Amino acid sequence: MELVVRRPEGLYCPPGDFFIDPWRPVERAVITHAHGDHARPGNGHYLASEASRAVLAARLPGIRLDTLAYGERVVHGGVGLSLHPAGHVLGSAQVRIEHQGIVWVVSGDYKLAPDPTCAPFEPLRCTTFVTESTFGLPVYRWPDPARVVGDIASWWRRNAEANRTSVLYGYAFGKAQRIACELAAADALGIGPLACHGAMLALCAAYRAAGVPVPEIQHASELARDTLRRALVLAPPSAAGTPWLRRFGDASDAFASGWMQIRGARRRRALDRGFPLSDHADWPALNAAIEATGATRVVVTHGQVVPMVRWLAERGFDADAFATEFADEGEPEASPATDVDAA
């Protein structure tokens, strides 16, 4: 039995009569996480994880939102529904659907690497696994995040010593808070002040409201010029090339994203540095996660869909794809400009 099908509005669970991350307005939407391509405005009712309440409220004010604690189970139309940590960003969840002894899990976006700002990915057993594949090619193998954070810190330190502002691009929701927390954990905050683009302040506050200890980050526009020279400024990728950057003068710029694993992606943006720090599973993690579900059927939703389906099929899985409208076709160009996908 098909517990999830694709409808024009989005991924739909027929026996439960609800949608998961719909791209067009529907009556009942289960939301895996608060990134713009998964949580869109205009739905009648929203159901999401309790951990995502603060960020969802900040991004979609005024919605009718019910939440579930991770692992808490509700029954709706004979369908057992529960949300489980996906490790992607604060509040991100896998949706587990159980009906007549069959279990489907919809992953949303996920990663297996540790992240101080969210609960770790929980492996779930299921018969069918609906998975993302943003970085579903063997070239995407992340280095140890601790090493990447160390690289970010040394880059910042060298710039500060040369009296040069460090501008680090990363997605406003998820990546920025993770970097701030990782730098704090690495004891790197003594290098200089931590600042950010105004667009990120509200989300940092939402994180703190949800109990995540995001260190103090100042509004970059409020720092004195000479203090700025030693600062690390977190900025959304959409700020690149805007007049807002001019205030930093001779700054060094970098981008923290899984796309930075590929030299061409960094060189195309003419960035000084690229730090491969991703909130998505890399190739080995995608494969490990899929194996661990014990599922015999796998449906791929977005990212490197074609190669992943073929790869899985060759390995004996019953694999196919849902054509979704989640951000990116696995192409670096699509995501940063729109700032919706936390690559």
Place this chain on the structure above:
Amino acid sequence: MEAFARLYADLDETTSTRDKLAALVRYFASAPADDAAWAVYFLAGGRPRQPVPPKLLRSVAIDVAGLPEWLFDECHLAVGDFAETLAHVLPPPVSRTDAGLAQWMTERVLPLRGMPSAALAVRLRAYWQELDWQGRFLFGKLCSGGFRVGVSRLLVTRALAQMAQLDRKLVTERLVGYTVTEHVPTADDFRALLAPASGDERSGGRPYPFFLAQTLTAPVETLGDAGAWLVEWKWDGIRAQLVRRKGVTHVWSRGEDLVTERFPELRTVGDALPAGTVLDGEIVAVRGDDVASFATLATRIGRKRVSSRLTAESPVAFVAYDLLESGGEDLRARPLAERRERLAALVADVGHSPLRLSPLVHAATWREYATLRDESRTRGVEGFVLKRADAPYGVGRTGNAWWKWKIDPMSVDAVLVYAQRGHGRRASLYTDYTFAVWDARGGEPALLPFAKAYSGLTDDETVEVDRIVRRTTREKFGPVRSVAPTLVFEIAFEGIQRSSRHKAGVAVRFPRILRWRRDKPVAEADTLETLQALLR
């Protein structure tokens, strides 16, 4: 290799020239001379003969990575660079090595050339096990022969000059010939680059650094009185210097490759010259007294071994336009008018047919020159080169003494019909396009592809076109997509010839995108007839 890998990373990770220069100086100052000798070779553009056939490199890598072939190809498409793809997909290293760049090159990489494939595969596997990501990436580059990094030869020259406190021009001269394919650089070579200046720098068969003309974009009248200029046709051939010293002849192309072997006719020219002579000029294909098309010359360029049949079928000549050295004396500081005069006398003396003098074109005013310039296409030249009569011979593309005054390129408005992903910086963007014109020969007008071009758009435009390509894709064939015709571009090219190998029946030379014609509907793009009218 680790020190060189760090240098590569430093150069790769900054877009600032100042930082790149600092990284180069740091490396040259600390690296062992034999390693530094190789670093200069590669950074200045040297490419040894491909040590490992790419097919073999690929198949061994696929095997070691444990990937299906199609998945490796997907990876290559996403990354856009073969050596980088290798570095990403190979399993992590198990040990490390202290071998420096020179040791890697002489003991490991160069001996791979010509090795039986089974032995080669064993070596590759062993080397990969010792290299981290950066090391593998570089090793892949060294093995496939291609090596490009974001520094210019000029920047390397600056770094060496700064380090050794030498005049940059002197280092430039010493670097000439350094990057010849056959050259195996040694520690002594590196020391010689940095040695204090001595009186006797001009030894061996080294050419002088080429003086290059800049493209004239301002109105020609801004150059002042036409009488102060010597005007020549701009030959469509290979820029070269003919060096005759100590009884030996060398022919150097502008890329500073030694091409003597490829043009035996020119060796005989050199052999007829007095000792201590250096000529600057153009190698062109000839038909009787006329200069033949570049296409004819192209049949000679790729050939390393030249048969007497080939030299008979596609003979070449050296069209001389400057005399840089005579009787062992460097004439470059003398005014051009004097050099030309001595050159004319020399050419007349030698009286050897493959040596010709590039004639001066005489007119009283720029207006008259402009009229003469219109003959360029029928003469098979690209326009004029304007040289100030009283100027010395410079270095590189500097000063304002030599200008290219080219004829305006031909252009048509064409429709984008296929797009292919780019490489390197443009990997995963659709940046290589095929363009078509309307062909009504079969009744209903259809789009007929005639040219491929991949340059001419700004980065923003490239990204925009990429999006449209994705949205309007009709079919995918591997890395290529056919798209619905919605985009019109003005395509410029330097020449057009009949061609039976092209579907359109014509082949264009140096096609490039002049601009995006957002204003032009697809139906109003140019036709095959327009193209054919340019043939003549």
